[in-house]
Amino acid sequence: MRVYNRMGSTELDFTDAVISHAEVRIEVDLAGGAVDLLLPDGASVDADDVNVVAGSVTNKSQSGSGFPRFVITGSVTAGALTLRKPKYVRIGNMVVRRPWKVSWES
Template identity: 45%
Template sequence: MSEPPSESRGFRISDADRERAAQRLHQALAEGRITLSELEERLDMVYAARYESDLRPPFVDLPDPDAFVDRPALAVPSDAPPLVLRAGMSTIKRSGSWDVPARLRLLSAMGSVVLDFCDTVIPHAVVDIEVDLGAGSAKLLVPDDSTANVDDVVASMGTVKSSVPSVPRPGVPHFVVHGRAGMGSVTVRRRYRIAGRYF
């Protein structure tokens, strides 16, 4: 008989949550915070974890010990509907303060989509962005402390560029970009300032 759910144990965690926790432990080893034997012991605890409270012990003496358990949105809900932006042959821009969903889908035949995430609140640990560009372009301007992975973007004759770290870090937004660039371009970078203006 399975044990009944307990509010004190918190949410059930996903495989993605366990992998992020494992990556953080490997980072702690690289930083000299834990030894190899401690890493092995803590990894066993992470992969055996089922609830968010189970992830506390391996991180109790590390910075941000609750980074994995206080943000249950670490994994993007599969049933969350994406925000679909269709540029066609035009230009779509989002900047300033705007509602950032957990999932976006960017469609552009020959147009451009520019999303500036730097001046708004990002309430999600992970922002999932699917691109389908044809010959269009997508430019994502992300905050200074964020990370982004573009490995799953397929560009047959186009370009995919990211100048930000790809490994997720606890407590900061992580962007996962995937889909098809075709003959278009996908760019992920920090925002820079020239003559008082941001680009």
């Protein structure tokens, strides 16, 4: 997958995705914007090959060696790439996710 972003914002949410491959490769070409990748629980991520110039790559996912493995490559110029997993709050049988998504469990 390729993400081309110029002075905009992109959010890719993989939390509910059914991924049958062991590895997901994402190439970013980011200039003056932001890309936010939401990873599923248990996933691992490798963003060591992203070239950064006057920008940032922030890995908040606390990733380990899980499945699937996300491999991020490409470049970030004057922008921000954030890799993270959503946070969940359970209230009875209601589950609230941040970023905001509400679901009900039976």
